[in-house]
Amino acid sequence: MGNNLAIEMVNITKAFGTKVVANKHVNMDLREGEILAVLGENGSGKTTLMNMIAGIYTPDSGKIIVRGEEVVIKSPIDAFRYHIGMIHQHFKLVDLFTAADNILLGERMPDDYGHGPKFFRWLRFNHLSRNRVKDLQKTVDRYGFGLDLSRKIYDMSVSEKQTVEIIKVLYRGADILILDEPTAVLTPQEIDKLFAVLRKMRNEGKSIIIITHKLNEVMAISDRVCVLRKGEHIATVETAKTTEKELTDMMVGQKIDLNINRTGPVQPLPRLMVRDMSVVNKEGRTVVDHVSFDVCGGEILGIAGISGNGQKELLEGIAGLQPKAGGDVIFRNPKRDKPVTFYHKDLKKIRAMAAEGFFHYPDGECVDLRGKKDKEVIRLVNGEQLLFYEDEIIDLKDKTPREIQELGIKLSFVPEDRLNMGLVGNMSIVDNMMLRSYRKSRSVFVNRKRPKQLADDIIRDLEVVTPSDMVPVRRLSGGNVQKVLVGREISSSPKVLMAAYPVRGLDINSSYTIYNLLNIQKRKNVAVVYVGEDLDVLLALCDRILVLCGGRVSGIVDARHITKEELGLMMTKVPDIVPSYTYEGLQKEAEDNG
Amino acid sequence: MANSEKHVKEPLVHLTRRMNVSASFAWMIRIGAFILSILVCCLISSLLSDKVSFGFFFKYLFGGTFGSSMLIMNLLRDLAIYLLLALAVTPCFKMRYWNIGGEGQAMMGAFGCSLVVAYASGKLPVWGTILLSFAAAVVLAVFWAVVPALFKAKWNTNETLLTLMFNYIAICLGAYLIKKVAPMGTGILNFQDGTLASLGVGDFWIIVVTVTVLTVLMFIYQKYSKHGYEIAVVGEAPNTARYIGINNKKVIVRTLLLCGILSGIAGFLLVSVKDASFLSDSTSQSTVAGRGFTAILISWLAHFHPLAMALTSFLVVFITRGANQIGNMARLGNSYAGMMVGIFFFFIIATEFFINFKLNFRPRAEKAAPAGAGPKPAGEQEGTV
Numbered sequence: 001m002g003n004n005l006a007i008e009m010v011n012i013t014k015a016f017g018t019k020v021v022a023n024k025h026v027n028m029d030l031r032e033g034e035i036l037a038v039l040g041e042n043g044s045g046k047t048t049l050m051n052m053i054a055g056i057y058t059p060d061s062g063k064i065i066v067r068g069e070e071v072v073i074k075s076p077i078d079a080f081r082y083h084i085g086m087i088h089q090h091f092k093l094v095d096l097f098t099a100a101d102n103i104l105l106g107e108r109m110p111d112d113y114g115h116g117p118k119f120f121r122w123l124r125f126n127h128l129s130r131n132r133v134k135d136l137q138k139t140v141d142r143y144g145f146g147l148d149l150s151r152k153i154y155d156m157s158v159s160e161k162q163t164v165e166i167i168k169v170l171y172r173g174a175d176i177l178i179l180d181e182p183t184a185v186l187t188p189q190e191i192d193k194l195f196a197v198l199r200k201m202r203n204e205g206k207s208i209i210i211i212t213h214k215l216n217e218v219m220a221i222s223d224r225v226c227v228l229r230k231g232e233h234i235a236t237v238e239t240a241k242t243t244e245k246e247l248t249d250m251m252v253g254q255k256i257d258l259n260i261n262r263t264g265p266v267q268p269l270p271r272l273m274v275r276d277m278s279v280v281n282k283e284g285r286t287v288v289d290h291v292s293f294d295v296c297g298g299e300i301l302g303i304a305g306i307s308g309n310g311q312k313e314l315l316e317g318i319a320g321l322q323p324k325a326g327g328d329v330i331f332r333n334p335k336r337d338k339p340v341t342f343y344h345k346d347l348k349k350i351r352a353m354a355a356e357g358f359f360h361y362p363d364g365e366c367v368d369l370r371g372k373k374d375k376e377v378i379r380l381v382n383g384e385q386l387l388f389y390e391d392e393i394i395d396l397k398d399k400t401p402r403e404i405q406e407l408g409i410k411l412s413f414v415p416e417d418r419l420n421m422g423l424v425g426n427m428s429i430v431d432n433m434m435l436r437s438y439r440k441s442r443s444v445f446v447n448r449k450r451p452k453q454l455a456d457d458i459i460r461d462l463e464v465v466t467p468s469d470m471v472p473v474r475r476l477s478g479g480n481v482q483k484v485l486v487g488r489e490i491s492s493s494p495k496v497l498m499a500a501y502p503v504r505g506l507d508i509n510s511s512y513t514i515y516n517l518l519n520i521q522k523r524k525n526v527a528v529v530y531v532g533e534d535l536d537v538l539l540a541l542c543d544r545i546l547v548l549c550g551g552r553v554s555g556i557v558d559a560r561h562i563t564k565e566e567l568g569l570m571m572t573k574v575p576d577i578v579p580s581y582t583y584e585g586l587q588k589e590a591e592d593n594g
Numbered sequence: 595m596a597n598s599e600k601h602v603k604e605p606l607v608h609l610t611r612r613m614n615v616s617a618s619f620a621w622m623i624r625i626g627a628f629i630l631s632i633l634v635c636c637l638i639s640s641l642l643s644d645k646v647s648f649g650f651f652f653k654y655l656f657g658g659t660f661g662s663s664m665l666i667m668n669l670l671r672d673l674a675i676y677l678l679l680a681l682a683v684t685p686c687f688k689m690r691y692w693n694i695g696g697e698g699q700a701m702m703g704a705f706g707c708s709l710v711v712a713y714a715s716g717k718l719p720v721w722g723t724i725l726l727s728f729a730a731a732v733v734l735a736v737f738w739a740v741v742p743a744l745f746k747a748k749w750n751t752n753e754t755l756l757t758l759m760f761n762y763i764a765i766c767l768g769a770y771l772i773k774k775v776a777p778m779g780t781g782i783l784n785f786q787d788g789t790l791a792s793l794g795v796g797d798f799w800i801i802v803v804t805v806t807v808l809t810v811l812m813f814i815y816q817k818y819s820k821h822g823y824e825i826a827v828v829g830e831a832p833n834t835a836r837y838i839g840i841n842n843k844k845v846i847v848r849t850l851l852l853c854g855i856l857s858g859i860a861g862f863l864l865v866s867v868k869d870a871s872f873l874s875d876s877t878s879q880s881t882v883a884g885r886g887f888t889a890i891l892i893s894w895l896a897h898f899h900p901l902a903m904a905l906t907s908f909l910v911v912f913i914t915r916g917a918n919q920i921g922n923m924a925r926l927g928n929s930y931a932g933m934m935v936g937i938f939f940f941f942i943i944a945t946e947f948f949i950n951f952k953l954n955f956r957p958r959a960e961k962a963a964p965a966g967a968g969p970k971p972a973g974e975q976e977g978t979v
Binding site: 423 | 608611819820822827831834
């Protein structure tokens with residue numbers, strides 16, 4: 001490890017508009033041949049700082065010194081001139097091209113490149129990537145990427161696409177590499193592979209900056225850590241001489257309780273029963289394979305699995321957003337001794353149900369609607385006089401997504417596309433609140449009064465940082481967007497709440513807000529399904545954990561009595577005997593707690 | 595510091611996005627650009643012809659539109675037609691459905707109206723003909739608007755191409771009707787009977803009042819109705835719409851139905867109220883005369899806001915009529931007006947850039963760089979960016 005500085009940033013300030021100062025007098029340096037982790041919560045200015053090195057932004061003030069020379073980096077092309085390459089969080093690749101095409105795209109060739117007659121060289125046939133794959137493959141093999149460059153991008157997994165991005169900057173001669181949250185999209189195995197490649201590159205003398213907010217990765221890969229908080233540089237420390245706890249303190253500025261408060265299950269009774277459900281995706285692959293499980297009211301059921309093992313499809317299948325290839329989803333509407341409403345039933349349906357003996361009066365007498373006039377029945381229903389004997393059992397097979405939602409089964413926040421699944425980026429918080437409720441009134445006009453009240457409540461209760469409730473949600477930071485979305489879903493008092501990766505990309509404080517919200521829902525006897533990727537969180541937050549592997553259930557286990565290693569094993573392989581921790585166990589747990 | 599700056603070359607200009615643009619600032623830029631565009635038009639005109647001087651230019655620019663009460667009424671009437679066509683396409687754009695077939699849809703309205711007037715007038719009572727022609731205008735325009743929408747909803751075809759091509763089919767259908775009704779004619783159908791114009795009702799009041807009412811209704815529809823809200827959701831985030839259970843296909847077809855109705859009314863107003871004739875030679879030589887295309891720009895410039903569209907269509911009509919007047923007086927030819935309108939649009943569209951972005955200049959060094967940004971540099975900076 002040399003001690004020459006590859007990059008030095010002195011007193012960098014960058015502001016967006018007048019209000020948002022992304023970086024305030026930041027000093028940072030990168031030594032040659034080291035891996036530097038830039039650590040910070042969401043919105044701490046990590047990406048902005050790196051974008052200034054990569055030529056995407058220019059600093060408002062301050063100096064950037066590359067290898068001892070002060071430079072101005074106006075564009076990514078300039079950055080390449082100084083041998084700086086950035087791998088962005090969102091890949092910039094042409095899907096229809098092969099990996100080799102993408103790597104060579106935009107490159108200028110020397111005139112004398114290639115073989116063959118002069119005329120052909122002049123025609124630059126040799127510039128075609130298919131003639132140059134061999135050259136490229138050498139670079140690839142040197143670092144042990146193990147990637148076939150003649151494959152098309154659309155055929156590749158996320159991690160392979162990332163590899164292409166890395167090869168692209170390496171091929172262009174970059175020896176300072178910046179990776180913006182490279183692990184966010186990778187599975188644990190892929191992360192290990194990436195880290196191995198990074199170490200190899202470091203040993204060859206490359207300088208690497210990796211932006212992240214995952215502490216364990218910082219500890220695993222970096223030589224030094226540069227911590228940013230709210231746009232300011234807090235400290236740069238040697239990784240070996242620090243601890244996760246110290247870094248957390250620097251990052252969040254105050255000590256935070258790392259324990260998630262888990263209460264016992266609350267009257268656990270199956271709320272949603274999934275039986276033999278299968279989902280086949282557009283490409284004809286079975287992504288959910290005969291999955292069966294129950295979710296109880298008053299529990300948090302975790303779903304663990306390496307991302308892309310059917311979690312998303314499973315939830316969407318339940319919500320009616322994915323056509324199911326088979327199986328049933330039965331919903332037990334907790335209606336016992338609760339009044340029937342016209343909310344999703346009409347008069348005819350209620351009469352039919354009454355004839356079958358579904359309802360009783362508050363005094364216990366069985367309801368008989370025969371001979372009663374419509375007007376009288378309406379009065380009884382509106383007066384909440386007709387009560388269910390038992391919970392209502394509803395088969396969700398033929399229900400539309402809207403009907404499923406109106407029954408209180410809410411799928412919320414799939415943050416691969418937060419702004420495109422549940423929110424409208426260009427609309428204000430108020431208008432986003434209406435998305436669920438605007439249909440309820442009979443009027444042709446929308447009423448913004450109640451949504452506004454709701455928006456203000458959510459901003460206050462969940463501490464959403466926003467100038468006003470009329471700001472388009474796309475202007476908010478990731479965590480605040482999430483709070484808006486979760487707040488809205490919870491406000492409609494769901495009976496089943498399904499949350500997919502609700503804390504992905506969120507900082508620690510926001511994550512805890514979300515955990516807390518889910519716990520409150522659990523206490524209200526809501527059936528909560530939590531799809532997560534951080535096993536520690538799953539183990540600390542959930543009551544039971546369902547493990548998916550290749551679209552199949554590899555087990556349902558008690559989150560209180562399982563180890564991380566056991567879970568990890570189940571995530572990679574379906575065991576011969578699939579463990580199944582049923583709700584009876586939960587009930588016992590509830591008794592012990594209660 | 596000063597030492598190191600010598601070999602460091604900072605970019606002359608770098609752009610930053612303005613985050614919160616105040617309305618007054620935006621309007622200052624727009625007004626500045628408007629004034630600047632007129633000045634540039636004036637400059638170019640005076641270079642083109644010796645006749646055009648500064649005074650001459652402004653005299654006829656304003657004289658051509660505000661010269662008499664008659665001219666002002668014509669201005670308002672033309673403005674109303676543009677506004678109506680823009681109103682028709684606006685909900686489509688809000689939905690990110692790029693309907694560039696406003697021209698064809700209005701043409702089909704005009705065609706339907708003419709068809710009924712040509713064949714039914716004389717056989718039916720006048721009011722019967724008028725009502726039937728109105729119905730035919732609306733039905734055909736709706737058909738023309740809804741067919742591409744159905745294709746889009748059903749097979750996800752590209753609406754831009756389809757609506758564009760439908761424009762030309764509409765023109766050809768119109769030409770066929772004219773040949774059929776008057777094979778030996780001048781290529782233009784003049785209606786003596788069976789139109790509102792033939793009843794001697796003032797075209798001005800009918801058009802202006804109708805469009806005013808429709809503008810207000812559309813404003814309310816877009817801003818306060820559930821339909822308007824759904825249109826915005828489908829346009830901004832189709833996945834969210836699907837996710838909360840909006841039937842995107844239904845919304846698309848329903849919105850295009852509305853668009854068709856408005857276009858049909860426009861076609862009817864043009865044939866039965868304004869011209870009492872039908873022409874369908876080419877996109878520029880027709881009853882709608884390319885207004886359907888200009889309407890796209892009007893709608894876009896107004897950010898799809900119905901009331902702001904009144905202003906943008908006013909500007910378009912003002913420039914067109916003024917330039918026509920100047921062109922006629924100075925014998926500058928037919929294309930002159932089009933050129934002026936082009937320059938004007940160029941400036942107005944450029945303002946959007948200056949409203950959304952801020953130019954930051956290199957701090958003053960050895961070379962004198964133009965400093966300070968305001969409405970004025972709008973013209974000269976085009977090249978440096």
